[in-house]
Amino acid sequence: MTASAATIDVSLPDGSVRTLPQGSTGLDLAKSIGSRLAKAAVATVINGAESDLGIQLPSGAVVAIITSDSDAGRHVLRHSTAHVLAQAVLQLYPGAKFSIGPAIEDGFYYDFDLPGAATFSDDDLSKIDSKMREIIKAGQPFVRSEMSSADALKLFVDQPYKCEIIERVTTGAADGTDVSEVQAGDVVSVYRNTETFVDLCRGPHVATTSALGHFALMKVAGAYWRGNEKGPMLQRIYGTAWESKSALDEHITRLAEAEKRDHRKLAVEMDLLSFPQELGGGLAVWHPKGAIIRKLMEDYSRHRHQTGGYQFVFTPHIANAELFETSGHLHFYKDGMYPPMEMDNGTYYPKPMNCPMHCLIYRDRQRSYRELPLRLFELGTVYRYERAGTLHGLLRIRGFTQDDSHIFCTEDQMADEITSLLDFVLSVLRQFGFEDFEFKLSTRDPDKSVGTDEIWGKATTALREALERHGVQYSVKEGDAAFYGPKIDIDVRDAIGRKWQLSTIQCDFNLPERFGLEYIGADNARHRPIMLHRALFGSVERFFGVLLEHYGGAFPTWLAPVQVRVLAVTSGHEAYAQSLVDQLVAEGFRVDTSTADEQLGKRIRSAKLERIPYVLVVGDDDVAHQTVGVNPRGGEVVRDVKFSAFAEQLRVETQSAANISGLRG
RNA sequence: GCCGGGUUAGCUCAGUGGUAGAGCAACCGCCUUGUAAGCGGUAGGUCGUGGGUUCAAUCCCCACACCCGGCUCCA
Numbered sequence: 073m074t075a076s077a078a079t080i081d082v083s084l085p086d087g088s089v090r091t092l093p094q095g096s097t098g099l100d101l102a103k104s105i106g107s108r109l110a111k112a113a114v115a116t117v118i119n120g121a122e123s124d125l126g127i128q129l130p131s132g133a134v135v136a137i138i139t140s141d142s143d144a145g146r147h148v149l150r151h152s153t154a155h156v157l158a159q160a161v162l163q164l165y166p167g168a169k170f171s172i173g174p175a176i177e178d179g180f181y182y183d184f185d186l187p188g189a190a191t192f193s194d195d196d197l198s199k200i201d202s203k204m205r206e207i208i209k210a211g212q213p214f215v216r217s218e219m220s221s222a223d224a225l226k227l228f229v230d231q232p233y234k235c236e237i238i239e240r241v242t243t244g245a246a247d248g249t250d251v252s253e254v255q256a257g258d259v260v261s262v263y264r265n266t267e268t269f270v271d272l273c274r275g276p277h278v279a280t281t282s283a284l285g286h287f288a289l290m291k292v293a294g295a296y297w298r299g300n301e302k303g304p305m306l307q308r309i310y311g312t313a314w315e316s317k318s319a320l321d322e323h324i325t326r327l328a329e330a331e332k333r334d335h336r337k338l339a340v341e342m343d344l345l346s347f348p349q350e351l352g353g354g355l356a357v358w359h360p361k362g363a364i365i366r367k368l369m370e371d372y373s374r375h376r377h378q379t380g381g382y383q384f385v386f387t388p389h390i391a392n393a394e395l396f397e398t399s400g401h402l403h404f405y406k407d408g409m410y411p412p413m414e415m416d417n418g419t420y421y422p423k424p425m426n427c428p429m430h431c432l433i434y435r436d437r438q439r440s441y442r443e444l445p446l447r448l449f450e451l452g453t454v455y456r457y458e459r460a461g462t463l464h465g466l467l468r469i470r471g472f473t474q475d476d477s478h479i480f481c482t483e484d485q486m487a488d489e490i491t492s493l494l495d496f497v498l499s500v501l502r503q504f505g506f507e508d509f510e511f512k513l514s515t516r517d518p519d520k521s522v523g524t525d526e527i528w529g530k531a532t533t534a535l536r537e538a539l540e541r542h543g544v545q546y547s548v549k550e551g552d553a554a555f556y557g558p559k560i561d562i563d564v565r566d567a568i569g570r571k572w573q574l575s576t577i578q579c580d581f582n583l584p585e586r587f588g589l590e591y592i593g594a595d596n597a598r599h600r601p602i603m604l605h606r607a608l609f610g611s612v613e614r615f616f617g618v619l620l621e622h623y624g625g626a627f628p629t630w631l632a633p634v635q636v637r638v639l640a641v642t643s644g645h646e647a648y649a650q651s652l653v654d655q656l657v658a659e660g661f662r663v664d665t666s667t668a669d670e671q672l673g674k675r676i677r678s679a680k681l682e683r684i685p686y687v688l689v690v691g692d693d694d695v696a697h698q699t700v701g702v703n704p705r706g707g708e709v710v711r712d713v714k715f716s717a718f719a720e721q722l723r724v725e726t727q728s729a730a731n732i733s734g735l736r737g
Numbered sequence: 738g739c740c741g742g743g744u745u746a747g748c749u750c751a752g753u754g755g756u757a758g759a760g761c762a763a764c765c766g767c768c769u770u771g772u773a774a775g776c777g778g779u780a781g782g783u784c785g786u787g788g789g790u791u792c793a794a795u796c797c798c799c800a801c802a803c804c805c806g807g808c809u810c811c812a
Contacts, residue, residue, distance in 0.1 A: 181807095191740065191741065192740095192741075193741065193742080194741075194742065290806090291741085291742095291806055291807070292740085292741055292742090292806085292807085293740065293741065293806065293807030293808065294739060294740025294741065294807065294808060295739095295740080295807070295808045295809090296739075296740095296808055296809065299808070299809065300809085301738075301739070301808075301809045301810090305739060305740055305808080306740090306808090307740075307741085308740090308807070308808080310806090310807080336804095336805095340748075341748080347803085347804085348803095349744095349785070349786095349802070349803050349804085350802095350803095352802090352803085353802085353803065353804090407810090408810090408811085454812090456811085456812085458810080458811075459738050459739095459809080459810070460738070460803090461738065461739070461740095461807090461808080461809085461810095462738090462808095462809080462810060462811070463803095463804090464805095467812090468810095468811070468812085469812095472812070474812070561812095573811090573812075574812080575812095576812070607812070609812090610812045611812045613812090614812060615812090639771095639772085640770095641769085641770060641771050641772095642769040642770055642771095643769065643770095644769075668769065668770070669768095669769095670770085670774095670775090671768085671769090671770050671774085671775055672769095672770055672771060672772065673770085673771095673772065673773060673774070673775090674770095674773080674774055674775080675770095675772095675773095676772050676773055677772095677773035677774055678773085678774090679773090680773055681773080687772075689771060689772055690771090691770095691771055692771090693771090694771095701771070701772070703772055709771095709772055711771080711772090
């Protein structure tokens with residue numbers, strides 16, 4: 073058999089079969105299909121397994137080419153760029169130890185341990201960037217080899233983190249953070265770029281560093297080794313990498329767009345709220361324009377709860393330690409609580425949750441099964457001690473208000489209740505413009521939980537059934553539940569595709585037990601109710617922050633702090649403008665005007681920057697004919713609209729919210 | 738809490754070991770204006786707080802507070 077005569081057949085994803093010379097690689101296959109494909113190819117999938125382009129194809133294999141503009145291809149680019157980063161750092165900082173460097177969404181990172189516990193500063197990034205570009209220019213090959221764990225341990229004898237990864241794989245202790253480096257088993261693979269630089273890695277990688285180059289180093293950060301805060305703090309460098317200059321530029325532009333929507337920035341620009349330093353970290357004050365939006369959100373929430381079978385309650389902000397002993401918070405949640413206040417008749421804590429107080433309301437008198445499900449609702453403000461470094465605008469603060477409800481029901485009612493809750497949650501979220509949801513089912517962490525296996529099983533099943541009845545996709549997060557029971561968390565996607573966790577539905581059989589809650593059943597015996605915790609906004613503050621970013625500050629008319637601004641062309645038209653303002657305000661709309669000291673164009677610009685939904689311009693013609701010029705946000709100007717017609721359109725647009733809040737809007 | 742970077746006028750940001758500047762906003766005039774910036778003027782800051790070094794600190798050092806990016810944690 074001569075090599076030149078021998079051929080192999082491989083089949084492609086579309087089912088077609090190609091014949092290639094024996095010994096052909098993925099790259100050869102790509103070339104045989106087309107030069108553009110060959111240029112874009114970064115790796116192959118051979119019989120379902122990702123491999124390097126240079127791997128010889130076995131006959132009969134099913135082969136797909138991974139191109140750089142696919143998710144999988146970018147993953148390869150990013151992972152390979154991470155190796156280049158590691159090589160650059162090891163060259164520039166002799167004695168540095170490298171640990172892990174995976175591809176992540178939109179980029180990659182690599183964690184290092186610098187000699188003498190040195191740290192990176194932002195200035196180091198440009199130096200590292202230049203070195204990386206040298207490496208890329210040199211066109212170093214990525215050469216794969218496989219070896220036994222024992223040999224690998226010798227190869228990485230000076231690299232303790234690599235050795236730890238190898239050992240964990242060998243002993244079967246590997247977890248998710250290891251799999252980007254190595255596959256399970258006793259054989260590990262390494263990729264060598266130069267005499268001196270070799271990295272433990274499962275691959276695949278691009279053929280040479282020349283295939284890279286459209287990258288940017290983004291930021292430096294500390295990161296715990298293996299995410300363990302008791303472990304060493306490593307130095308992490310984040311980067312992003314793309315298949316082309318234009319894709320990289322687009323990504324940078326997207327980041328800039330997201331930054332423009334940053335709720336902290338918009339809150340300042342739009343005068344919605346602030347975090348005065350004297351107030352302390354993670355505590356906000358609401359200015360009038362932010363407060364009116366919040367009030368409308370809360371009014372809407374109250375209305376939906378009132379018509380949705382809930383009863384309103386109010387509870388205080390602090391409670392005696394005894395209450396939190398009973399609830400178990402002082403045992404399971406103490407780290408998340410504000411420190412205690414000593415008073416003459418005991419120790420008091422600000423409440424981190426509303427549930428214990430709602431339990432007290434339930435327990436105040438005997439309950440009958442006829443009362444269940446009993447749904448208690450409160451916009452309850454809670455205080456949680458969040459560690460200083462975790463605070464983040466409105467999305468992570470120390471004092472916040474939950475649209476909180478605790479539903480007491482029988483075990484039999486639990487599944488139906490959860491099912492209808494899901495409808496309720498989604499219908500409320502849709503009112504705020506969210507359409508794209510993701511569901512997560514969190515299950516028990518045996519080390520951090522109370523209750524029997526049986527009841528956990530029952531509750532988890534009820535949640536799962538509710539999700540399945542809705543026919544929605546959901547992911548399971550093992551061990552992510554609260555200490556008292558399993559839960560469903562709902563993420564929403566906002567207008568620019570980012571995910572936010574908002575709503576939560578949680579089962580609890582712990583608190584009814586701890587508080588000794590009971591109801592008298594139809595059988596005249598005492599039974600223990602199940603308790604469901606649920607919040608739709610989650611936290612009003614966080615929801616507001618998400619909403620602000622979702623709308624980019626351009627709140628829909630029913631929520632906008634100022635819905636209409638009437639502008640007189642000259643001061644001679646101000647009386648007419650004011651009469652329109654008065655008519656709309658009398659109907660409950662939020663409308664204002666500004667005097668004609670500035671030029672019209674400038675006043676319109678100001679209104680646009682404030683993101684006011686409608687600007688009405690009135691001049692001579694309008695005074696004469698009871699009309700207005702309508703300049704809607706994001707739309708075209710229409711002249712000579714009858715004012716009555718505009719007012720009617722405004723009524724229709726805001727109708728659903730109007731009868732809820734008592735305000736137009 | 739940990740690692741890194743910050744904090745200068747209401748906002749966005751320059752700047753210097755010898756007690757500070759721009760643009761926008763504000764205020765006052767002039768202009769009376771038809772759909773995103775008319776012109777001129779005035780006022781506004783103990784340079785985050787407290788210590789230290791120095792003849793002299795907004796600038797250098799230390800501590801603290803707060804903010805930003807991550808890690809950990811989380812509504």
